[in-house]
Amino acid sequence: MNWYVVYTKPKWEKKVADKLKQLGIECYCPLITQVKQWSDRKKKIEVPLFNSYVFVQLTDSERNSVFQVSGVVRYLFWLGKPAIVKDEEIEVIKKSLKDPNLYDVTVSSIQVGDKIKLDSGAFINQNAIVQEVSGNYYILVLENLGCVLKIKYK
DSSP: OEEEEEEEOTTOHHHHHHHHHHTTOEEEOOEEEEEEEOSSOEEEEEEESSTTEEEEEEOGGGGGGGGGSTTEEEEOEETTEEOEEOHHHHHHHHHHHHOOOOOOOOOOSOOTTOEEEOOSSTTTTOEEEEEEEETTEEEEEETTTTEEEEEEOO
16 A cells, blocks of 8 residues: 555644544654744644645555545645655654654755765655755755755754
């Protein structure tokens, strides 16, 4: 079975994942904890790592079953076909969210457009392209995962 990416209505990721699980569909909505501050209080809340995306694991013939859930908009497509995410890529995301340690990444003379391979942290051995070099951080595009990673350095 393949992992597909379902595009949801904004702020519906957790609701869609819950409803998909109720239907017996294997799904994954990676969540991170953030501290939100209002004028009168601070609160820790779980927010999706990827806005408007939920990963579902289905056979090709079962793909239309996700549209039974309100909040599902469409599948994410890549080159005219539904985007398929590898099991290893889902595991990398899960591993990175389970590991509470923050990693320091040491780099030297990195230029925009450089291709690098990460040698530590949750995304170890992932290939990335440097998209931006700024004051105290780098923005990298992870080639295999197709996502953007912001790394702070000292």
